[in-house]
Amino acid sequence: QSALTQPASVSGSPGQSITISCTGTSSDIANYNLVSWHQQHPGKAPKLMIYEDYKRPSGVSNRFSGSKSGNTASLTISGLQAEDEADYYCASFAGSRSWIFGGGTRVTVL
Amino acid sequence: EVQLVESGGGLVQPGGSLRLSCAASGFTFSSSYMHWVRQVPGRGPVWVSQINPDGTRAKYADSVQGRFIISRDNAENTLSLQMNSLRAEDTAVYYCAGPSTGINAFHIWGQGTMVIVS
Numbered sequence: 001q002s003a004l005t006q007p008a009s010v011s012g013s014p015g016q017s018i019t020i021s022c023t024g025t026s027s028d029i030a031n032y033n034l035v036s037w038h039q040q041h042p043g044k045a046p047k048l049m050i051y052e053d054y055k056r057p058s059g060v061s062n063r064f065s066g067s068k069s070g071n072t073a074s075l076t077i078s079g080l081q082a083e084d085e086a087d088y089y090c091a092s093f094a095g096s097r098s099w100i101f102g103g104g105t106r107v108t109v110l
Numbered sequence: 111e112v113q114l115v116e117s118g119g120g121l122v123q124p125g126g127s128l129r130l131s132c133a134a135s136g137f138t139f140s141s142s143y144m145h146w147v148r149q150v151p152g153r154g155p156v157w158v159s160q161i162n163p164d165g166t167r168a169k170y171a172d173s174v175q176g177r178f179i180i181s182r183d184n185a186e187n188t189l190s191l192q193m194n195s196l197r198a199e200d201t202a203v204y205y206c207a208g209p210s211t212g213i214n215a216f217h218i219w220g221q222g223t224m225v226i227v228s
Binding site for chain 1: 145147153154155156157160169171205210213214215216217219220221222
């Protein structure tokens with residue numbers, strides 16, 4: 001089961017916007033509206049930030065937004081803050097393969 | 111409070127067995143698909159297994175098929191993962207995870223339990 005493809009790292013200055021991409025295939029991202037994004041700080045469990053491509057769970061800042069086009073999903077963080085520095089993982093339902101995750105993107109706030 | 115608490119991790123020799131447990135509280139466990147996800151530190155999570163709400167259907171990643179068994183006890187709000195024939199490549203933090211009402215994604219995560227096969 002191949003992982004979804006994410007850039008290894010993305011950085012930005014406080015207040016800027018950054019976008020993280022997540023590339024899959026026609027069998028996963030493009031075929032289901034079930035892309036999610038998870039934030040993970042060191043030593044902590046992942047935290048759901050976006051689900052079903054673009055929806056935000058209660059309590060998640062509206063600075064986080066999700067989108068999708070074809071087999072590529074994206075997470076945008078606007079108004080970057082120091083607390084946003086973390087690892088971010090995308091995930092998608094993949095039918096018979098069930099669920100697959102991306103390799104992760106380290107976000108650094110300069 | 112919605113909570114998942116894993117236990118049972120530890121150090122085991124290759125070829126050995128280990129049983130992980132996950133205690134659920136604060137949500138309707140018996141109505142939820144539940145999952146095990148593992149993560150090697152510094153790498154992305156990997157889905158391992160899922161079980162349907164009544165425990166009658168399970169799915170596994172190819173890498174653990176035939177060696178791991180997922181089960182649940184809805185009376186005790188407990189999820190389990192029996193891991194047999196363990197290999198070095200099974201070394202990881204194991205999380206139980208599940209959706210919440212109206213959210214079809216890994217919304218609820220436990221704190222994880224470390225399994226080391228060496």
